Amino acid sequence: MKKILVTGASGWLGAEIVKTLVARGDAVIATDIVVGPALHALASRHREQVTPVAADLCEWPQVLRLFSEHHPDAVVHAAAIVGVMQCAEIPLKANRVNVEGSINLFEAMRLSGAKRVVHVSTEETYGDFLTAVVDEEHPQKPVSVYGATKLAVEHFGRAYSHDHGLECINVRTCWVYGPHLPRLRVPRTFVEAALRGEAHHLDDGADLAVDQVYIADTVAGILLALDKENHRYESYNVATGVAPTIADVAEAVNRAIPGARISVGSRGPYRHGGAVLSATKGALDITRARTELGYEPKYDLQRGIEATIEETRKVIGEQR
Known part of the structure; x- marks a missing residue:
């Protein structure tokens, strides 16, 4: 049994990484600045595998x-x-958390003798x-x-x-989506409007292919990078290899939910x-x-949208 430290373990992607590691039998040190109730619940069910630890990566003694x-x-x-809009609004904090927190992590690894880190990066x-x-x-010119x-x-x-x-090792993801996506962006906004029976129109951006x-699939790629014995490369793209447009995403939702009225305009970027x-x-x-x-992605856009809809329906049903 390996012992894996997962940072951001209460976050949307981090929590899924923790659950997947636990399911395959690894021990996990699950850390985040705040350990949320879902992570505590997982730890209570898997006491021998999951150790939740509240820690701020920006605070060197804690790291x-x-x-x-x-x-x-x-x-x-x-x-x-995470996210273009979020970081644009708080650039100094984004730099401190994303960059300075990572340097603290690397420095602690250096001092402790830990060698491998898989960094979740981005396109x-x-x-x-x-x-x-x-x-x-x-x-790379962000x-x-x-x-x-x-x-x-x-x-x-x-x-x-x-x-x-x-x-x-850097795993560069693209637009990751799925159930419980915490940000109000495509495709969550499309799926939730359609399930409410509401028409939803995005004024611009229909032609953006991404x-x-x-x-x-993202988690699977991350863990494959974690497990590989010897790496020839230090970076990997983990996505699908195809780029549907925002209009394609809207149509995928319309196909999956009878009567859905999701549309996107192409007037601007x-x-x-x-x-x-x-x-x-x-x-x-x-x-x-x-x-x-x-690595081989198992979800094309239509299957991924349908899986997202299925899980979102459950949440809506619980809320009612």
Whole structure:
């Protein structure tokens, strides 16, 4: 049984990583700035496997204590302020949490002797896609605060790998979606409106093509990177390899829910939160993840949307 430290363990993606690790038999040190009730409940059901620890990665003594008390074999680093709009609104805090918190993590690993960390990164590090499909060698020129912070983490990981022998592996995701997505963005906004029986129209952005990856596929790719014995590469695209448009997402919801009335206008570009201009997107080339990790996405857009709808219906039913 391996002991894995998961940062951001109360977050949407972090919690799914913890549950998947537990299901396969690993021990997990699950840490977040606040340990939420769902994580406490999971820990109570799996006392021998899950140790929840409240810790702020921006506070060096707390990070050092994580390693000195729990001695993890490896780390999955999912803690971050996530999202273009969120980071644009609080750039200083985004830098402190995403960058300074990661440096504290790498430094604690150096001192403790832990070697491998899988950093959950993003396609935002590429900035504007120069081609319709981009691989890991695409220039990294982020145009968002979020992308800039995540690229900085990648670079610090490279420095710690070079200077101290850490193995910092970057998994670059794209637009991850699925049940209980905590941010009000596509496709959550489409799904919830359709399930309420409401028409929903997004004024702009119909033509934005972007790789959208279901959360279970994202977690699978992260754990494949965690498990691989020897890495030839330090970065992997984990997505679907195709890029549906925002209009395609709306149609997927309309197909899945009879009577749904979801539409998107194409008058202007897509803006995150209706305010922050999106970078030019496309698909992520997942050839490297396929050949090196054995990664294969199981959810195309339609299946992922249908799975999201099924779980969202359950939540709506419980609320009623």
